[in-house]
Amino acid sequence: xxxxxxxxVIWCVALLVLMVLLWLVYGLLDHxxxxxxxxxxxxxxxxxxxxxxxxxxxxxxxxxxAVTLLAALPLGLASAVWLAEFTATHxxxxxxxxxxxxxxxxxxxxxxxxxxxxxxxxFMGMGFSVLSGGLTLACMILPVFIRTCEIGLRxxxxxxRQGAAxxxxxxxxxxxxxxxPAAMPAISAGLILGxxxxxxxxxxxxxxxxxxxxxxxxxMDSGRALSVHIYDLSMNVTGGDAAAQASALxxxxxxxxxxxxxxxxxxxxxGRRLSNDLA
Amino acid sequence: xxxxxxxxxxxxxxxxxxxxxxxxxxxxxxxIISGAWPALISQDLVVFITDASWxxxxxxxxxxxxxxxxxxxxxxxxxxxxxxxxxxxxFIAYIAPxxxxxxxxxxxxxxxxxxxxxxxxxxxxxxxxLVNKWSPPGLSLLLAxxxxxxxxxxxxxxxxxxxxxxxxxxxxxxxxxxxxxQHVQILKVFIPAASAAILSGMLLAMARALGETMVVxxxxxxVVQFPSGLMEPVRTLTANIALEMAYATDQHRAAxxxxxxxxxxxxxxxxxxAARIKGHNDxx
Amino acid sequence: MISPDKGFTIGQLTEAKACCEPTPHxxxxxxxxxxxxxxxxxxxxxxxxxxCITALIGPSGCGKTSFLSALNRMLDMTxxxxxxxxxxxxxxxxxxxxxxxxxxxxxxxxxFQKPNPFPLSIYRNLALPLKEIGxxxxxxxxxxxxxxxxxxxxxxxxxxxxxxxxxxxSGGQQQRLCIARALVLQPEVLLMDEPCSALDPISSAxxxxxxxxxxxxxxxxxxxxxxxxxxxxxxYAAFFWMQERVGKLIEFGRSQNLFExxxxxxTAAFIDGRKG
Numbered sequence: 119x120x121x122x123x124x125x126x127v128i129w130c131v132a133l134l135v136l137m138v139l140l141w142l143v144y145g146l147l148d149h150x151x152x153x154x155x156x157x158x159x160x161x162x163x164x165x166x167x168x169x170x171x172x173x174x175x176x177x178x179x180x181x182x183x184a185v186t187l188l189a190a191l192p193l194g195l196a197s198a199v200w201l202a203e204f205t206a207t208h209x210x211x212x213x214x215x216x217x218x219x220x221x222x223x224x225x226x227x228x229x230x231x232x233x234x235x236x237x238x239x240x241f242m243g244m245g246f247s248v249l250s251g252g253l254t255l256a257c258m259i260l261p262v263f264i265r266t267c268e269i270g271l272r273x274x275x276x277x278x279r280q281g282a283a284x285x286x287x288x289x290x291x292x293x294x295x296x297x298x299p300a301a302m303p304a305i306s307a308g309l310i311l312g313x314x315x316x317x318x319x320x321x322x323x324x325x326x327x328x329x330x331x332x333x334x335x336x337x338m339d340s341g342r343a344l345s346v347h348i349y350d351l352s353m354n355v356t357g358g359d360a361a362a363q364a365s366a367l368x369x370x371x372x373x374x375x376x377x378x379x380x381x382x383x384x385x386x387x388x389g390r391r392l393s394n395d396l397a
Numbered sequence: 398x399x400x401x402x403x404x405x406x407x408x409x410x411x412x413x414x415x416x417x418x419x420x421x422x423x424x425x426x427x428x429i430i431s432g433a434w435p436a437l438i439s440q441d442l443v444v445f446i447t448d449a450s451w452x453x454x455x456x457x458x459x460x461x462x463x464x465x466x467x468x469x470x471x472x473x474x475x476x477x478x479x480x481x482x483x484x485x486x487x488f489i490a491y492i493a494p495x496x497x498x499x500x501x502x503x504x505x506x507x508x509x510x511x512x513x514x515x516x517x518x519x520x521x522x523x524x525x526x527l528v529n530k531w532s533p534p535g536l537s538l539l540l541a542x543x544x545x546x547x548x549x550x551x552x553x554x555x556x557x558x559x560x561x562x563x564x565x566x567x568x569x570x571x572x573x574x575x576x577x578x579q580h581v582q583i584l585k586v587f588i589p590a591a592s593a594a595i596l597s598g599m600l601l602a603m604a605r606a607l608g609e610t611m612v613v614x615x616x617x618x619x620v621v622q623f624p625s626g627l628m629e630p631v632r633t634l635t636a637n638i639a640l641e642m643a644y645a646t647d648q649h650r651a652a653x654x655x656x657x658x659x660x661x662x663x664x665x666x667x668x669x670x671a672a673r674i675k676g677h678n679d680x681x
Numbered sequence: 682m683i684s685p686d687k688g689f690t691i692g693q694l695t696e697a698k699a700c701c702e703p704t705p706h707x708x709x710x711x712x713x714x715x716x717x718x719x720x721x722x723x724x725x726x727x728x729x730x731x732x733c734i735t736a737l738i739g740p741s742g743c744g745k746t747s748f749l750s751a752l753n754r755m756l757d758m759t760x761x762x763x764x765x766x767x768x769x770x771x772x773x774x775x776x777x778x779x780x781x782x783x784x785x786x787x788x789x790x791x792x793f794q795k796p797n798p799f800p801l802s803i804y805r806n807l808a809l810p811l812k813e814i815g816x817x818x819x820x821x822x823x824x825x826x827x828x829x830x831x832x833x834x835x836x837x838x839x840x841x842x843x844x845x846x847x848x849x850x851s852g853g854q855q856q857r858l859c860i861a862r863a864l865v866l867q868p869e870v871l872l873m874d875e876p877c878s879a880l881d882p883i884s885s886a887x888x889x890x891x892x893x894x895x896x897x898x899x900x901x902x903x904x905x906x907x908x909x910x911x912x913x914x915x916x917y918a919a920f921f922w923m924q925e926r927v928g929k930l931i932e933f934g935r936s937q938n939l940f941e942x943x944x945x946x947x948t949a950a951f952i953d954g955r956k957g
Contacts, residue, residue, distance in 0.1 A: 120578075120580060121578050121579065121580050124579075124580035124583075124584075125492065125580075127484070128484055128487055128488050128492050129488070129492070131480075131481055131484040131485070131488070132484065132485055132488040132492075132493070132501065134481070135481060135485055135504075135505075135508075135550065136501070136504055138547055139504055139507065139508055141523070142511075142515075142516070142519050142523075142547075145519050145522070145523045146515070146518075146519070149522065192414075193414050193417060193418060194418070196410065196411045196414035196415070197411070197414045197415035197417075197418045199411050200408075200411035200412050200414065200415045201415060204407075204408050204411055204412070206760065211412070211415075211416070212415075214419060215415045215416065215418065215419040218418070218419035218421075218422040218423075219418065219419065219422075220668075220672070221422055221665060221668075222421065222422045222425070224604060224608075224664050224665055224668040225422075225425060225608075225661055225664070225665075226607070226608025226609075226610070226635065226657075226660050226661060226664055227608065227610060228608070228610040228635045228638050228639060228657065228660070229425070229429065229608075229657045229660060229661050230425070231638075231639075231642075232428075232429060232432065232638065232642070232653070232654060232657045233424075233425045233428050233429060235642070236428050236429075236431075236432050236654075237424065237428045241428075257421050257425070260418055260421065264418065275797075277793060277795060277797035278797060278799055278800070279758075280755065280758065280791075280793060280797065281793065281797040281798075281799065281859070281862075282799075283755060283758060283786065284753065284755060284786055284790065284791035284793075284863070285786065285787070285790070285809075285810040285813070285862065285863070285866065286782070286783040286784065286785070286786035286787035286810070286813070286814075286866070287783070287809075287810065287813050288401035288402070288403040288404045288407075288783065288813075289401070289404050289407075290403050290404050290407035290408075291403060291813060295799075295801075295809055296799045296800070296801070296809075299800070299801070300800050314510055317512070318510070318511075318512030318513065318514070318515075319512075320512070320513065320514040320610070320611050321610035321611060321635070321639060324639060324642075324643075325642050325643070345512055345514045348514050348515070348518055349514050349517070349611065349614075349615070352517075352518050352521055352522070352615065353521075353614075353615060359522060362518060362522075363518070363522070366512075366514070366515045366518050369512055369514075369515060370511070370512070370515055373507075373510050373511070373512060374507060376510070377503075377506060377507055377510050381503070381506070399778070399779055399780055399781060399782050401782070401783050
């Protein structure tokens, strides 16, 4: 009897959580699907975003992401290579770097926003700009990205390191030609997760990339990210709900695609590791 | 010591990249402290967190009511999310059939990746009108806690799931060998055995809730007042920064940086507890 | 087939004499190996002769593999391992502090117990080490790849699929590819750490034949647990044993002598299968 009750409660809660998720998705579809069309995606916002579309918003979002990736990718990869391949686990500075990254991963996003506003915006003189927003997001996604890359590199079969060393290859060449390609699935998964976080982020962008909904002409222009657009339409623009819901639906679709990609890539990685272990 | 030429060039460059990344943290802390500095020297830190009168135009920067609102919203969220998240983990780990398991995991992962602004929008356009019929204005402490609970539930569920999965197989075999019924196994053996990791995950979820801005900004109502009831609108520290940063100057701006500093400090304390409970780390 | 009794000339090592008149190629003096202050191999003195196959035999854990990886300083990659003593190669102590390890390892190649082809194409596996030593000419690279693949008997099997990922090859093919990869740099010495132990019996026999065919052209040092194999392939054999938990070299000599008239009672016991 108790056993059945237990099972019943668990199934109920599990279903409840699933219902909440479905309710959420249904709400977006219900309010936003009618508005979401190619015309909506490809036209300029008008009347504070109530009418028209979101093309300039999409361009700004992509530009911000591009800046984020251009900054975070090389820096993050280099750091991960140093941590995984060029230092012992208990190396003094490596430990300090890991601690700093873990702390950074906990800093609230609104505080990243304050930091980006004060440092990139005012101190570096970038003002409200795509550049300022992108760099702020780069700082934000670095910790998780570096961690995933480091774990991915450490998971690479050690015999390839030995093989390369036995052929008289410098470490950095082994990293470049063999270890990084071998760790590529883990690195891509980390990257996709980072892109997902950056796309979903709002608070850190409000005071860095700004609210201007015109088409950004360069990275020094202010640009409104999709998430900021959703916030602004729903909170500050009466009658902007339909456009907000449609934008939110699009954002959710982007996140789902990224999630599925990360899933597939991780499966690939685990699968490949498994087949290597068996070989 | 011999080092190949290529490595001799690469190693300091890579180390420099890593140190730059670590330096970002130092920079963040320095920037936030220097932004907060004018307020910190003009007023005792204790006043910020014990005084409830936030009248920026009159130069009064007491954050107590917003601090309380932040903490209360967080508590409501974790009280809801912790039991449900743990149950979701039990469901995936022990109860669900294999195919359901996969789908359900994906659903939880999807919820984990849900942009907080989308959650906020859902709260604002779907939940608030519902609550409004019964207890206007609808925007409230409780509702913010509920939407936040949806947001942090995946954190609890996924960390608990990882904890269950990392329990030794021997434990599971021993429990089954004794002929104990499944719910007794789960409640009396697996949950206690995984309790440290589950608790650590709960702390991480609380830290996320405390640091979250968008959800509370959109559904908590943003009225600066002492939270006197569950259905009252409140304003949290994070929402306050988001609302006032746009026009704040001088001392007011500095006070907002103080609240950022306070938030960061609280979140980091929770995260370090989480790390300590879980035990191993590799920077000790 | 070439055999030490008939004498043979030495391919790339033209200046050397036949194997029957041994010339030291690697000369090991007072070599000791420690892991975290614990001695695993104590005071080994041994000459490895040019163009010959030297087998290292003995029970597990007696320091054979450590000894082998001390010869191209791969042991440096093991944390906590320290080495004292000297290894002279081409008239130079490889343990002097500024020794160019890349050059050393290109001259002294290594084959591992588990085949470790890189997760790249067969072609890239062989081209990568060549590019590293500065060979850029595509024709030359292709020529060298064809030569070594023929040398290890893989050419017929793989020449039409050089762009296939090397990890898709069978275990035996992978190991022969690894040998080809070491040979493509034209090393003088090849160190082999139980190269057949992870392979099935048929592949193992193919790789063994390949090792025998290297005799005379390369100096080969091979660690093996398989005494019959050691007997079949080796010109010289070195027997290691644990004494008071420390690995020691007990006996070294011509393989025939060591297997048929061991001088040491421990060796005799081990070969008869009474110990080890």
